Amino acid sequence: AQSVTQPDIHITVSEGASLELRCNYSYGATPYLFWYVQSPGQGLQLLLKYFSGDTLVQGIKGFEAEFKRSQSSFNLRKPSVHWSDAAEYFCAVGHYSGGSNYKLTFGKGTLLTVNP
Amino acid sequence: GAVVSQHPSWVICKSGTSVKIECRSLDFQATTMFWYRQFPKQSLMLMATSNEGSKATYEQGVEKDKFLINHASLTLSTLTVTSAHPEDSSFYICSASVSTRGDTQYFGPGTRLTVL
Numbered sequence: 071a072q073s074v075t076q077p078d079i080h081i082t083v084s085e086g087a088s089l090e091l092r093c094n095y096s097y098g099a100t101p102y103l104f105w106y107v108q109s110p111g112q113g114l115q116l117l118l119k120y121f122s123g124d125t126l127v128q129g130i131k132g133f134e135a136e137f138k139r140s141q142s143s144f145n146l147r148k149p150s151v152h153w154s155d156a157a158e159y160f161c162a163v164g165h166y167s168g169g170s171n172y173k174l175t176f177g178k179g180t181l182l183t184v185n186p
Numbered sequence: 187g188a189v190v191s192q193h194p195s196w197v198i199c200k201s202g203t204s205v206k207i208e209c210r211s212l213d214f215q216a217t218t219m220f221w222y223r224q225f226p227k228q229s230l231m232l233m234a235t236s237n238e239g240s241k242a243t244y245e246q247g248v249e250k251d252k253f254l255i256n257h258a259s260l261t262l263s264t265l266t267v268t269s270a271h272p273e274d275s276s277f278y279i280c281s282a283s284v285s286t287r288g289d290t291q292y293f294g295p296g297t298r299l300t301v302l
Contacts, residue, residue: 106293113190113279113293114230160229173245174220174291176229 072097072165076177083151084185091146091180093161102164103144104174105135109157117159120144131155156184189213190282192294199270200302207265207297209280215260216282220291221253224277236263270301 073096083089095101102121106114118129125137135146144161161177189212199205209219218237222230234250236242236257244250252274254266263282267274277298281291 111195111295113192113295114281115293116290119290172218173232173235174230175232178227178229 072163072175074161074163074175074177076159076161076180078180079178080181080183082183082185085153086150089146089148089151089155089182091159091161091182093144093146093177094142095144095161095163096142097163097165099165103135103137104162104164105129105133105144105146106160106162106176107157108160108179114160117146151182151184153184153186156182158182188292190216190280190292190294192278192280192297194297195295196298196300198300198302201271202269204266204268205270205299207267207278207280207299209263209265209282209294211261211282211292214282214284214292216263217260217285218283219257219263220281220283221255221263221265222279222281224279224296226277230279233265267299270299272301275299275301 075094077092104119105117108114117133118127120127120137127135133148137144158179158181160179162174164174191210193208221233224230232245233248234242234244234255236255238257238260242255257263277296279296281293283291
C-alpha cells in the first residue's frame with residue numbers, strides 16, 4: 071500500500087537559516103510527488119511537484135525538492151527561511167488506485183516554526 | 187488562477203441535523219473534485235472522488251449514505267453531512283482538478299464543522 075512518512079512533526083529554525091523537511095514514500099511504481107503548504111485558515115497551496123525528468127525540482131517561494139529513487143525520498147529545501155514560511159508542510163504521493171481512480175496520499179505534515 | 191472556494195468556512199450545528207458544504211472552482215472548470223477530511227494534528231484523508239455528472243466514488247470506510255456528494259456542474263460540488271453527530275466534527279477540505287487524472291489538485295480553504 072502507498073504511504074508517506076514525514077519523520078519530523080515539528081521543526082524550529084531561525085530566520086535566515088537553511089531548511090530541509092524530510093519525506094519518504096512507499097510506492098511500487100514511479101510516483102507523482104508533491105509538496106503542499108497549509109497556513110492557518112487557508113487551503114493547501116502547491117509548492118512543487120515531480121512527475122518525471124530532472125530529479126531536482128524548483129518550486130514557488132524559493133523552495134526546491136530532490137527526488138532520490140534509491141532512498142525513496144523527496145526532501146524539501148530552502149536556503150534561507152523567512153518568517154512568512156511558518157506553516158504546516160505536507161508531502162504527498164499521487165497514484166492510481168482500483169483502476170482509473172487517482173488519489174493523493176498525504177504524510178502527517180511537519181509544522182515549521184520560524185524564530186526571529 | 188486556479189482558485190477554489192468553500193462555503194461556509196465554519197459551521198456549528200446540533201446533533202441530528204444535516205449540513206451542506208459547497209465547493210466551487212472560481213476560474214476553471216473542474217472535471218474532478220475531491221473531498222478530504224482532516225483531524226487535528228493529522229493528515230488529510232480522502233473521503234471521495236467525484237466527476238461531473240457521475241456518482242461519487244467513496245473510499246473504503248466512508249459511509250456514502252452519511253456523506254452525500256453531488257457534482258452537478260463543472261464548477262460546483264457539494265458535500266452534505268446527514269444526521270450529523272459530534273464524531274463528524276472535523277475540518278473538511280475539497281480540491282478540484284482540471285483533468286480526470288487529478289494529478290494537480292487545487293485546494294479550497296476548508297470548512298470547520300462542529301456538531302454539538
